[in-house]
Amino acid sequence: MRTNQQSYKSHTCGAYPAQIRSPSFVFPLSNSRKQNPKSSEKKLPKMPGNLEPLDLGIQIPYHFRCPISLELMSDPVTVSTGQTYDRTSIESWIATGNTSCPVTRLPLSDFTLIPNHTLRRLIQEWCVANRSSGVERIPTPKQPADPISVRSLLSQASAISGTHVSVRSRAAAIRRLRGLARDSEKNRVLIAGHNAREILVRILFADVDVGVETSSSEVVSESLALLVMLHMTEGECESISSDPGRVGFMTRLLFDSSIENRVNAAALVEMVLTGSKSTDLKMIISGSGSVFEGVMDLLRSSVSSRRALKIGIKALFALCLVKQTRHLAISAGAPGTLIDRLAADFDRCDTERGLATVELLCRLPEGCAAFGEHALTVPLLVKTILRVSDRATEYAAGALLALCTAEERCRDEAAAAGLVTQLLLLVQSDCTERAKRKAQMLLKLLRDSWPDDTLVNDDEFGRSEVVPF
Numbered sequence: 001m002r003t004n005q006q007s008y009k010s011h012t013c014g015a016y017p018a019q020i021r022s023p024s025f026v027f028p029l030s031n032s033r034k035q036n037p038k039s040s041e042k043k044l045p046k047m048p049g050n051l052e053p054l055d056l057g058i059q060i061p062y063h064f065r066c067p068i069s070l071e072l073m074s075d076p077v078t079v080s081t082g083q084t085y086d087r088t089s090i091e092s093w094i095a096t097g098n099t100s101c102p103v104t105r106l107p108l109s110d111f112t113l114i115p116n117h118t119l120r121r122l123i124q125e126w127c128v129a130n131r132s133s134g135v136e137r138i139p140t141p142k143q144p145a146d147p148i149s150v151r152s153l154l155s156q157a158s159a160i161s162g163t164h165v166s167v168r169s170r171a172a173a174i175r176r177l178r179g180l181a182r183d184s185e186k187n188r189v190l191i192a193g194h195n196a197r198e199i200l201v202r203i204l205f206a207d208v209d210v211g212v213e214t215s216s217s218e219v220v221s222e223s224l225a226l227l228v229m230l231h232m233t234e235g236e237c238e239s240i241s242s243d244p245g246r247v248g249f250m251t252r253l254l255f256d257s258s259i260e261n262r263v264n265a266a267a268l269v270e271m272v273l274t275g276s277k278s279t280d281l282k283m284i285i286s287g288s289g290s291v292f293e294g295v296m297d298l299l300r301s302s303v304s305s306r307r308a309l310k311i312g313i314k315a316l317f318a319l320c321l322v323k324q325t326r327h328l329a330i331s332a333g334a335p336g337t338l339i340d341r342l343a344a345d346f347d348r349c350d351t352e353r354g355l356a357t358v359e360l361l362c363r364l365p366e367g368c369a370a371f372g373e374h375a376l377t378v379p380l381l382v383k384t385i386l387r388v389s390d391r392a393t394e395y396a397a398g399a400l401l402a403l404c405t406a407e408e409r410c411r412d413e414a415a416a417a418g419l420v421t422q423l424l425l426l427v428q429s430d431c432t433e434r435a436k437r438k439a440q441m442l443l444k445l446l447r448d449s450w451p452d453d454t455l456v457n458d459d460e461f462g463r464s465e466v467v468p469f
Contacts, residue, residue, distance in 0.1 A: 237275030254294025355395035
């Protein structure tokens with residue numbers, strides 16, 4: 001008797017095994033297992049992809065398999081030759097430069113992919129019928145955006161209110177585009193390819209540019225939400241950061257009554273900062289204490305969602321990368337908020353950003369003082385070493401080096417928290433060389449009590465290479 005995997009391997013585009021010609025064919029394996037007890041003790045062969053969780057007695061009907069991947073199709077589409085493939089497989093085939101049908105080898109007259117809804121429903125029914133055998137029903141796929149519809153919606157969104165298009169219609173058009181962008185990266189690329197970013201920037205800052213209040217809050221909210229879902233170019237970012245009026249409007253949105261607008265405004269701040277290369281332009285944004293206060297309010301808020309915290313720490317990190325304005329973060333209370341959030345709320349990636357921000361702020365004397373005043377700072381940093389990731393370990397060690405160099409009290413706290421043991425483990429681990437150098441410097445500092453000016457006066461002492469991520 002052939003296993004399901006053997007049937008799978010013998011399956012080709014031109015010839016199908018006899019066992020799977022019938023959609024309802026199922027191997028009666030249970031009786032054979034009873035007759036041959038030893039067969040149940042053998043290790044079952046590893047099944048490919050989506051077949052692995054299935055019982056070996058289940059055979060996928062051959063016309064439910066994609067001729068390219070040989071796997072169960074989740075989004076069957078038909079090409080111009082009449083052959084049906086899974087959308088992901090045929091798109092990859094075309095993306096690599098192929099212009100012919102994989103099965104018939106005939107040239108594709110066009111690359112339109114027509115959804116095969118009938119076959120997809122049959123596959124879903126088959127999945128439901130075999131649910132008891134571990135088959136999960138494939139979800140109904142969302143269809144990709146249509147270029148004609150995207151152009152029409154963008155035209156409607158950019159129309160002047162009060163003419164033939166109402167404010168409500170403009171907001172509805174942007175909301176529809178936002179829904180399409182949320183569906184897939186492919187849709188976002190398509191929308192962006194129709195000059196959507198420039199249109200949305202113009203809509204968002206219309207009142208600032210003309211000096212008259214013409215846009216409704218609903219249109220502004222929807223355009224902001226869609227804009228932060230698209231990847232902005234350097235030129236588009238600098239068109240915002242170079243305009244004080246636009247920067248001021250973006251900052252005011254950080255204090256909006258809507259939490260969604262505040263989160264999206266913080267996302268826009270981070271996007272514009274990381275997209276602008278000029279330090280002078282970055283300082284136009286980070287040079288205002290209000291922008292730090294707005295981001296800190298977002299991080300402190302008790303109603304902040306997981307997305308709000310993630311965007312808040314990304315925005316704060318981007319702001320603190322501007323060396324000249326880090327003191328504004330300290331004045332806005334960043335040290336205390338960072339330690340509180342690091343102790344409870346952040347996932348691994350956000351923890352790394354948070355610790356990187358801590359190290360950046362510890363490069364200022366007032367930053368070290370502010371972190372030193374928080375009772376959880378030193379124990380938290382010591383506990384983080386070798387617990388989260390190599391990057392997190394490096395940042396925590398860098399912050400501890402700055403704190404222990406600045407204050408003897410921090411050295412005592414670190415030693416009491418078990419830092420020496422952590423450092424001895426660190427220098428023997430496979431972490432980064434920078435982290436090991438910092439660990440060695442910390443060990444010497446704790447052992448010999450080096451004077452403060454030995455390291456503090458060196459602007460580049462053992463720092464991490466902190467870059468946007």
